[in-house]
Amino acid sequence: MGRVRLSRFNIASLAFGLAFLYLPIVILVIYSFNGSRLVTVWGGWSTRWYAEFFNDQAMLAAAWMSFRVALASATAATVIGTLAAVALARGGHFRGRTLFSGMLYAPLVMPEVITGLSLLLLFVALNAERGFWTVTIAHTTLTMCFVAVVVQSRLGALDRSLEEAAMDLGCTPLRAFVAVTLPLIAPAIAAGWMLAFTLSLDDLVIASFTTGPGSATLPIRIYSEVRLGVKPEINAICTLIIAAVTLLIIVASLASKLSNARADSAAPM
Amino acid sequence: MTDHHATTDAALAASQAPLLRIEAVEKKFGGFKAVDGLSLDIKAGEFFALLGPSGCGKTTLLRMLAGFETPDRGRILLDGEDVASVLPHRRPVNMMFQNYALFPHLTVKANIAFGLKRAGLKRAEVKARIAEMLALVRLEGLAHRRPDQLSGGQQQRVALARALALRPKLLLLDEPLAALDKKLRESTQRELIELQRRLGTTFVIVTHDQDEAMTVADRIGVMSAGRLEQVAAPRQLYEAPASRWVAEFVGDVNILDGTVAEQDPHRLTVTTQDAATLSVAPPRQKVDINSAVSVAIRPEKIRLSRRGPVADAAAGLNRRDGVVSDLSYLGGLTSYTVKLDAGATLRATLANVARVEVDDFSRGQHVVAWFSPDDCVVLPR
Ligand SMILES: Nc1ncnc2c1ncn2[C@@H]1O[C@H](COP(=O)(O)OP(=O)(O)OP(=O)(O)O)[C@@H](O)[C@H]1O
Numbered sequence: 001m002g003r004v005r006l007s008r009f010n011i012a013s014l015a016f017g018l019a020f021l022y023l024p025i026v027i028l029v030i031y032s033f034n035g036s037r038l039v040t041v042w043g044g045w046s047t048r049w050y051a052e053f054f055n056d057q058a059m060l061a062a063a064w065m066s067f068r069v070a071l072a073s074a075t076a077a078t079v080i081g082t083l084a085a086v087a088l089a090r091g092g093h094f095r096g097r098t099l100f101s102g103m104l105y106a107p108l109v110m111p112e113v114i115t116g117l118s119l120l121l122l123f124v125a126l127n128a129e130r131g132f133w134t135v136t137i138a139h140t141t142l143t144m145c146f147v148a149v150v151v152q153s154r155l156g157a158l159d160r161s162l163e164e165a166a167m168d169l170g171c172t173p174l175r176a177f178v179a180v181t182l183p184l185i186a187p188a189i190a191a192g193w194m195l196a197f198t199l200s201l202d203d204l205v206i207a208s209f210t211t212g213p214g215s216a217t218l219p220i221r222i223y224s225e226v227r228l229g230v231k232p233e234i235n236a237i238c239t240l241i242i243a244a245v246t247l248l249i250i251v252a253s254l255a256s257k258l259s260n261a262r263a264d265s266a267a268p269m
Numbered sequence: 270m271t272d273h274h275a276t277t278d279a280a281l282a283a284s285q286a287p288l289l290r291i292e293a294v295e296k297k298f299g300g301f302k303a304v305d306g307l308s309l310d311i312k313a314g315e316f317f318a319l320l321g322p323s324g325c326g327k328t329t330l331l332r333m334l335a336g337f338e339t340p341d342r343g344r345i346l347l348d349g350e351d352v353a354s355v356l357p358h359r360r361p362v363n364m365m366f367q368n369y370a371l372f373p374h375l376t377v378k379a380n381i382a383f384g385l386k387r388a389g390l391k392r393a394e395v396k397a398r399i400a401e402m403l404a405l406v407r408l409e410g411l412a413h414r415r416p417d418q419l420s421g422g423q424q425q426r427v428a429l430a431r432a433l434a435l436r437p438k439l440l441l442l443d444e445p446l447a448a449l450d451k452k453l454r455e456s457t458q459r460e461l462i463e464l465q466r467r468l469g470t471t472f473v474i475v476t477h478d479q480d481e482a483m484t485v486a487d488r489i490g491v492m493s494a495g496r497l498e499q500v501a502a503p504r505q506l507y508e509a510p511a512s513r514w515v516a517e518f519v520g521d522v523n524i525l526d527g528t529v530a531e532q533d534p535h536r537l538t539v540t541t542q543d544a545a546t547l548s549v550a551p552p553r554q555k556v557d558i559n560s561a562v563s564v565a566i567r568p569e570k571i572r573l574s575r576r577g578p579v580a581d582a583a584a585g586l587n588r589r590d591g592v593v594s595d596l597s598y599l600g601g602l603t604s605y606t607v608k609l610d611a612g613a614t615l616r617a618t619l620a621n622v623a624r625v626e627v628d629d630f631s632r633g634q635h636v637v638a639w640f641s642p643d644d645c646v647v648l649p650r
C-alpha cells in the first residue's frame with residue numbers, strides 16, 4: 001500500500017515538475033496557433049501568425065542575423081575553446097597556468113553587462129563598425145569559456161596512457177591526438193558547440209551592447225517588439241525556435257548513437 | 270655464486286652483444302632521483318623481470334625504454350644504437366600498459382590493427398596479422414567487441430596482442446597481471462612464458478610480485494631506490510642473495526648478526542649475541558676475522574624436532590634448543606616461531622606432508638631447531 005502511494009506521489013511530483021517546466025512553453029506553442037489578434041483571447045486555430053512572420057522582413061532579417069552569428073561564433077568558440085582546453089589539460093605545468101585557467105573561466109561568472117560594456121568600449125576604441133562581426137566576436141568571447149570547460153572536463157577524465165599507447169604503436173604526438181583523443185572527446189566538443197550555439201542565439205545583453213544600427217539579432221528585435229505589446233507573431237517565432245532547438249538535440253543524439261555504432265568498423269586514419 | 274654468475278654473464282656478453290644495454294642511466298624528477306645511475310644488459314630472447322618495492326623506479330625505467338621519458342644522463346643502446354632521445358613512435362619497442370590502455374572507441378580488431386596500419390602494412394598483411402594475433406591470444410570469437418564488452422582477462426590479452434602485433438624486438442610489460450585474480454594470474458603467467466618461448470621476443474616485465482617474477486623470468490633484477498641491488502636467476506636470487514636487503518626482500522629469512530671468530534677453508538665460525546656460535550659455509554669473497562657479518566637462513570631450511578637429529582648425522586650441524594612461541598597453519602605449510610634459549614627468535618616452516626598430525630608441535634613446546642652450515646649465507650653487514 002505504502003509503496004503504491006509513494007509511487008503515486010512520485011508520479012504527481014514528476015508531473016508537477018514537468019508542468020512547471022513545460023506548461024509555459026506548451027501554452028506558448030498553442031497560442032502561436034491562435035487566430036485572434038489579442039494574445040490572451042482564444043480565437044480558433046490558425047497559422048496566420050506564421051504567415052505574418054514569414055512576411056515580416058525586419059523580423060526575418062533579425063532571425064537570419066542571429067542564425068549566422070550563432071553559427072559563426074559557436075564554430076569559432078569551439079575551435080578556440082577546444083585548443084585552450086587542450087593546452088590546459090595537456091600542456092603540463094607551464095608558467096602562469098593557474099592564472100591562465102583562472103582568466104579563462106572568469107567570463108563564466110562575469111555579469112553580462114560588464115562583458116558587453118567592455119567589449120563595446122573596445123570596439124569603439126578600435127573604431128570598428130558595429131554589426132555582424134562585432135556581435136560574432138563578442139559571442140565567441142562569451143561562449144568559448146563554456147566550450148573550454150566542457151571539453152577540459154572530458155579531457156581530464158581521459159586516460160593519458162591512451163595517447164602514449166598510440167605513440168607507442170607508431171603515431172606522432174599530433175597523430176595520436178587526432179586518432180585517439182579527438183574521437184574520444186568529440187561528444188564533448190559537439191556538446192560545447194551546441195551550448196555555444198544556443199547561448200549565442202539566446203543572448204540579448206551582449207548583443208545589444210555590441211551590435212550596430214540595422215543589424216539587430218532576433219532577441220533584440222523580439223524585445224523591442226514586445227515593449228510595444230506582445231504580438232501573437234512572437235509566439236510563432238518562439239515556437240519555431242523551440243522546434244529548431246529540439247531538432248538540433250535529436251540530430252545530435254542520433255549522431256552520437258551513429259558514431260558509437262560506427263566505431264565497430266572504424267579504423268585509425 | 271654471485272661471482273660465478275657474473276663470469277657467465279661476461280662470457281655471454283662477449284659471445285653475443287646484448288639486445289639492450291642500459292648504461293649509467295639517471296632520471297630526476299625535480300631534485301629526486303627516480304633512477305640513479307643504473308646499468309643493465311639484456312640479451313636477445315631473454316625474459317627479464319624488474320622486481321622492487323613501490324616507488325623504486327621500475328615504471329620510470331620502463332618508460333625510458335619505451336621513450337616516454339628521456340634520461341637525464343647515461344645511454345640506452347638498443348642493438349648497439351643509442352635510442353635515449355628517440356621518440357616512442359620510432360622505436361622497435363612496444364609496451365603493454367598496466368591499465369592496458371585499450372582504445373575504447375575501437376573494436377578488438379581495430380585495436381590490434383592500429384599499429385599495423387600506422388606501419389604501412391598492406392591490407393592483406395594486416396588482416397593476416399590480426400588473425401594470427403587473435404589466434405595467439407585465443408580471442409578469435411571476440412574480434413568485433415569493444416573493450417568495455419570484455420572481461421579483465423580478455424582485455425589483458427587484447428593489450429598483449431596489440432603490443433605484439435608489430436613484432437617488436439623488445440616488449441615491455443608494466444605489471445601486466447596486477448589487475449587479474451590469483452587463479453587467472455597464474456594461468457596467464459604460464460601463457461606468457463609459453464608465448465615468449467614461441468615468439469623468441471625479448472620481454473622485460475615489471476612486477477612487485479616476487480612469485481610472479483620467479484615464475485616467468487630467466488633473470489630478475491631487484492631494484493631499490495633507483496638502483497639495481499642484484500641481477501640473477503631466480504634460484505640464485507633466493508639462495509645466494511647479494512645483500513641483506515635482497516635476502517629480506519625476496520622471500521622470508523632469518524637474520525642473525527655476529528662477528529667472524531674463526532675461518533678455515535670449509536667452515537666459518539660466527540659468534541652471535543643471541544644464537545651462540547654458528548658454523549657456516551664460508552662465502553666466496555674472503556671475510557676477515559672479527560669483521561661484522563649477518564648470517565641469513567631461510568625458514569624452510571630450519572628443521573624442528575623433539576629431540577634433535579640422530580647423533581652421528583648431527584656432526585657439524587648447528588643445533589639450538591628453544592620453545593615454540595607461535596605457529597600458523599597455512600595449508601601446505603606450517604610456520605613456527607621458535608624462541609631460542611640463547612635469545613634469538615627463528616622462523617621455521619615445515620611442509621605438512623601427511624594429512625594427520627604426526628610431527629606437529631604446539632605452542633609452548635620445547636623443540637630442537639637445527640640447520641646445516643651449507644644453508645647459511647654470510648652477508649657483509
Ligand atoms: N612524473 C613524475 N613526476 C615526479 N615524480 C615522479 C614522476 N613519476 C614518478 N615519480 C617518482 O619517481 C619514483 C619512482 O616512480 P615509479 O613510478 O618509477 O615507481 P615504481 O617502481 O613503478 O612503483 P610502483 O610499484 O608503485 O608502480 C616515485 O617516488 C615517484 O613518486
Ligand SMILES: [Mg+2]
Pocket residue numbers: 327328329
Ligand atoms: Mg609502477
